Amino acid sequence: MKDRNFGNVAIELATQADRPSIYRMRHEVYATELGQHAVQPTAMLSDALDDGNIYIVAKVRSQLAGFISVTPPTLGRYSIEKYVRRDELPVELDGHTYEARILTVARAHRHSRVAWYLMYAAFRWVEEHGGEQIIAMGRSEILGMYQSFGAQLLRHRVVSGAVTYELIKTSVSDLRRYAIHHKSTIDKMSKRVDWKMDFPFLKPPCCFHGGAFFDAIGNGFDTLERREVIVNADVLDAWFPPSPGVLCALQEHLSWLVRTSPPAQCEGLCEAVALHRGVRTENILPGAGSSDLIYRAFRHWLHRKSRVLILDPTYGEYGHVLEKVIGCRVDRLTLSRRDRYRVDLDELAWRIKQGYDLVILVNPNNPTGMHIRRSGLESLLRTVPPETRVWIDEAYIDYVGASESLERFAAESENIIVCKTMSKVYALSGMRVGYLCASPHQLSDLISLTPPWVVGLPAQVAAVRALEDPAYYEEQYRRTHALRREMNEALRDIGVLEIVPGEANFLMFHLDELQPTGEQVIDRARGVGVFVRNVASMGSDLGSRALRFAIKDQASNERILHTLQRCVSPLGDGTKLVSVL
Template sequence: MSPTATLSRRPAQIFSFPQTEATYVLGLADAEDREEIFRLRHEIYARELGQHAVNHAGALRDALDTVNIYLTARCGPEIAGFVSITPPRAPSFSVDKYFARSSLPFAFDDRLYEVRLLTVLQPHRGRELATLLMYAAYRWVEAHGGTRIVGIGRREVMDLYRRVGLEPVGLSTQSGAVTYDLVLGTITGLRQRTMEFSPLLARLEARTAWRLPFPFRQPASCFHGGAFFSAIGEQFDTLERRHDIINADVLDAWFPPAPGVTDTLQAHLPWLLRTSPPTDCAGLIETLAAARGVAPENILPGAGSSDLIFRVFRHWLTADSRVLILDPTYGEYSHVLEKVIGCTVDRLPLDRAKGYAVNLAKLEAALALDYDLVALVNPNSPTGRQVPREKLEAVLRTAPWHTRVWIDETYVEYAGPGQSLEKFAAASENVIVAKSMSKVYALSGARAAYLCAGPHQLEALRAITPPWVIGLPAQVAAVRALQDPAYYAARYRETAALRESLARELRTLGWDVLPGIANFLLCHLPVNSPDADTLVRLARAEGLFLRDAVRMGARLGPRSIRIAVKDAATNDRMLEVLRTLCPPGSRA
C-alpha cells in the first residue's frame, strides 16, 4: 500500500460518488501496462512527492517488481489507478525496508500477502477508485488462498484502510515528509467489513468491467442441511458416532437400499473400488430406460442432481436469461441462477394460507411470459406438496415451445405410482425431468441421477458430460435398485404411515404441520416456542439436527422447520427431544 499520497486529501469523501461516474476496466497488468506503471510511479513518487530521486529514465522500479503483480483500473484508454500485491514466495516485502521481522507482532508465512503502492491518478482522486482497487487486491489474495494482508499506509488517509478492515498495529515509519503506519488485516475480517458497505460495492460492481480470473464477489455456497457430519467427524475416523445423532436436517431415506444393492456391493467391493466404470454409463442408461418406459437416448446421467443443475444451467443460461421458480422451493435453484449465473429470477409465490399449493392458473399465466427457463420442484421442497401428473401436464402443454420447463422429481415416487412426467418429457419439445436416485432409492451417498427429455434437449449436453460421470459402485447400486421395484414400493407405503404418525405427534406440541406427501414435514412453530434458529441450536446440543427452512424462500419466516421422517424408533427419539425443548402450548 505504502505511498498513498496519490489518494484524495479528503478521506471523508472516499465513499461518496461524483456527479459523473466513471466506468472502469479492472484487470491484471501485462508487460506493456507495467512499463506504463513504472513511468507513472516516477511521475508521482519522484516528481510529485519527492520520495525518490528524479532519474533520466523517467521510471521507478524496485527488486519486488520481479515477483509482484499489478492490478490496474483503466478509464477509457488511460490507467486511472493501480495497486501492487507481493506474494508470500517473494524473497522480501516492502515493509522489510522499514521494520525488522523479528520485531513485528505477526508471523510471515505462506498465507501472508503484502499490498502496496495503492495509487490513484488525477482526475480520479477523491472518488471511489481507491476503494475499488483495495477491494480487488483483497479479492486477489482471498482467491489465491491468503488469510492475511500486511502493508503500510499514509496516516492521513488511515480512515480508508480502517473502513476496509486493515488496522494499524502500533508501528510507524517516516519517508520524507510522509508518515506511514504498518497495517494488518485478516481475510475473514476484511470480508465482514465489506458487508458493511455492500451498497457501495454493488454500485462499483455495476460500473466495473471485471477482467480478473475470479468473480467480483466470492460466490457463496448454497446452504444445505448436513451439519450432522460435524458431530460424526468429517474425516470419517469416528463413524460409529452416527448412532448417537439424528440427521433430520437432510432427507436421506430412513430405510436401507434394496437387498440386491448391498449384497452385490459387499460381494464385489474391492474390485468395484479399483476398477474403472463403463465410460458412458451404458448399462445404467439401458436399465433406466427400461424401467421408465422410454428410449436410452431420452436419458442423460449425472453424479447427483446438483451435478446436473450446475452443469446444465450454466450451459443453457446466461446473465441475460429470465427464469421463473417457485417460492419457497429447493434453495439450489436460486443459488445457481442468481449467484452463479446471474440470471434475472422471478418467483411464483406460494401462500401459507393455501397450504403452499401451486396455483395452476397463475402458473399457466406465467408460462406465457416467454421465460428462458421455468424450474418446478414437484413434489416441492420444503413444502412436500405435489401437483398431480395429469393436472401439471395439462398446464405444461400451454407453455411456449422455446421455454424450457425443468421438473425436479426427486421425491415423486413417494407420491405413488404413475406420477412421474418422464414419458411426457421424452415426447415433449421443451419439458425436461430431473431425477435423483438419492432420496427414494436410499442412495444419497452414491450420487446417481439423470435427466429424461427429448433427445434434442440432451444432444449438446452429452458433449459436456464427463466420461465416468458416475462411479462404478454407484452405477452398480443404481442398477440393482431399479431391479427391485417391489421392495421400494413397500418402503414408500411405510414412509407414508411414519409421516402421518409423526405429523400427529408434532401437532400435539402446537405445531402447524403441513400435510406433505414426501419423506419430510414442513412445520411452523408456535409463537410461545423458540424460533427456528434457536430450536435448531438447542436440538443440536441434544444430538438432533433439524433444518431451519427460513432460507428456502421469502415467505416462510423465522419459525419454519423442515424435519425428515425416520423409522418409528428414531421418530420417538426426536419427539422426546422436541417435547423437552418445545412443551405443548398455543397454536402456531
C-alpha cells in the same frame, strides 16, 4: 462508483509509471502527516519490500486517490516482521499467507468508500493467486472496516509514530462467506466501480447449497470419523442406508468396481430404469445426478433471449443456471405463504400460455415439500403449447408414492421432460446417479452431448441393485413419514407454529418475529454440531426466519429439536433441554 463530486473510481493494478505517485502519497501521509518516517528531501517514501510487492490503486479522473499493497509469501518476509519477530507472531505463516499493507487514501477521499474498494480488490487478488490467509496491521481508527470483512484481532498492538496498529488476520474462505452474505452490496458495487483488474470483479458464481457440515468434518476427508458427532440436516440426504442388495454388491466387488471402466453409455443402468419405470430405454438419458442433466440440457436448449418460468420459492440451482450461467429471462410464479406455498394450477396454466420456452416445476417442491397431484398436473400439461418444454424435477416423488411420477406420461408426450435423481430416495447421494425420462426426440440432441462413462461403475451397480428392491425402500418411506409427523408435533411443542405441510423427507418452517433470525439459529446450532438450512435465498419473499431441515434418524432428530428448543426459547440459553420426542 461516483466518489462525491470527483467522478468514477477506477480500481486497477499499479504499473511502474504509478510508483512515483504512490511514493509521494506515502511520504505525505506517513512522514509529513503521521510522523512515522523522517521527512525526505525527495518527498517520496518507499521500502525494501517494494521490489516484491504488488500495488493496487484507486484513481479518480486519472489521479491517484488511494492504494493498497500486497506482499506474497514468495518474497520470504513480511512488513509485520519489522515490529514482531516471526516466532513471536500469534499466527502460523505458510506458503499460502499473504500480507495486505499500507492501505492509504488521499485526504480528499477519506469520507468515500475508496478504502473499502481497495480492501475488496486486495482480497480478490489474493483469492485469484491461491492465497488462503491474509495478515495485516490495521489502524485502530478503522478496525471496524477490517472486522466487517471478517478480520480477527490477534491481541498484539504496535505503535508507530502517531498511529496505533492491531495485528489482524482473516482467511479467504471467511472473506468468501462475507461476499456471499453481502451479495447485494457487492453486486451494486460491481456496477459502479470501474474495475480494471485482469480478473473478474466477482468470482465466477456457484449456486449456494447446503453441505456446510463438511466444514466440521473436514473437506480433506482425513477426519471422516467426525461424521459421528454432527447432524448434517442442512442437506436432504436420506437418513436410512441403501438397500442391503446395494451394500452387498459394493462390498463383495469393491476392489474390482473401483478399478474397472463402466459400460460407456450406461446401457445396463438405462435398461434397469426402463424396466422398473415401465418405459423404453429410448426414453432414458443417464447423468451424474440431476445437476449434470440441468447444466447439459439447459445450456443446449436455451440462450440469452429465452423465456423461462419457475416457481418461487424453488430449488436454487434452477435460477442460478438460468440467470447466472445462461443469462436468459426468468419469470417467477410466486407462491403464497398464506396458502402454504401451494401451486394454483389455474394460475399456472394461465402463466404458461404467455409464451415460454421452458417451464420448470419441482414436484414435490423444494424447500417447501408441497406436492401437486399427478391427476391435476397431467390435465394441465395436456394444455401446454407444443413449443413450450416443461421440465418436472421429481427428486422427492417417491416419498409421496411411485404412482405419482409422471415418467410414463412424459415418455408418451412431445414436450414433457421428467428429471430424476436417485440421490434422495434411494440413499445414493454420494454416487451421483440421475436420468431424464422423455420422448426420444427430446433426448436425441442431448445424447451426442453426453460423455462416455458419465456415471461411474460403483454408482451404476448401486443404482441397478436399488431399483431391484422396491419393498425395502417403501418401508423406509413409511418410516420417514412417521418420523416427520413426530418432528412436526415436536416443533409445535417448542413454540414453532408455522410449519409447511410438505410430503417429502424434510420440514420447512417459519419462526415468528419475536424469535431469532434464521442466520442466528444456524450460527448457534453449528456450535453444537447441528446443521440446518436457512432457505431465504431460495425465494424472493421467504423472509429472514425461514428454515428447513432433513428428517433424520430418531437420535439425530432429538438433537435437532434440543438445539432448536434452545435457539427459539424465550428463556434463552438458560433453558433446560429435555427430550421432546
